[in-house]
Amino acid sequence: MADDGTWTADLAALEPGTWRTYASFTPDSGPGKGKDFVLSRTVTVPGDAKKTPLPKAASSTEVDGYTVTVKGVLMAGMAHPTAVSISKDGKPVTDLQPYLDTYAHLTAFHEGDLAFAHLHPETEAKGGNGGPDLAFQAMLPKPGNWRMFLQFQTGGKLHTAALTLNVS
Template structure:
């Protein structure tokens, strides 16, 4: 998100957290594809518990490529005259693929001028309807405004694809947008139950602990602490201008929340504690994906957070 947005909300986040309502979430319930009770995996890989069969029709209420009316939170394909368009209603299963889309402006023409946000002009996210298979990608744009996102293999089911961007000119200049569309991946859909809320997750030998007491519709601060073998990690490397990137999706409707980092990168010695400005529009369970980098390798930890 743009720096101006992050700074304007920092005072709210600090005020909301002075009550010292820190919640040490119970270290349990994180599932993984290995079934060992902890979430793990790299960006673009499924972060899921052991799947169970379900019918493809039960994945989401919306049809592929169709989007609900604008409710904010990244659940619409259009907002304030800006629209995410794509001819793709399906993507293949089980192999890397590409998703092409265009952002059109209020004049109906493709937008080609975008501001840089955390080192990128476009952030692209993919999440399956059961909150597995998270991918955070940075697509490339052709001269005609067509973006191409190179996706890792997708499992059958319904996926929601999000484009996060800030126009550098025009009516929406300086405003951050998150638009999305859905696609269907053909095949027998296997859904996974959402792991229960938990304050910790492990990935690649690292343990991530998230603390905070968020309430829907209010600004709060979340803290994430990274340890390894019980010792604080202090060698986090810069990733997108910060030491960690945190994204969240709401269980059920897949509403999007990009949680703004308050710890800016200053050399390769970040950690162990990182802070985020958090605003969740709705109560309920949210699936969090925390990305951080060490030794040139990107790690993605996932856990479920309950918002009151």
């Protein structure tokens, strides 16, 4: 944050097209103290843009040798218990490290209008390790395809798993 209160962030080079950036934060002082905020802005990168369809809906994916599996049926407009399980080489992962005060961050974007949701597991990260199962109360407002990104940390390295889920 700059002295004038503006924030900047370096981004990796983006492909040509229209992108949406999001900032999610909770002020620790001032009139918005303790409230969750999400700001977003459209960014356009000039050039020949190519539309890329979402990958098909699937309940599991792999990243960096880890398998991430989502369990539970997501239903639009209602909080629903959802579990994410993380394994490696067929064995449960129990060495999840706290990252930004929690064992995982689950961010979801709705196909078509880019509605946004950011979720944390119900288990508090009070030191030590977590895993392999992380319980969430997922409330996604609309039916359709949601692109989800789960960030988790092991061995000091951040991993980001991406998968598409269909919400009925």
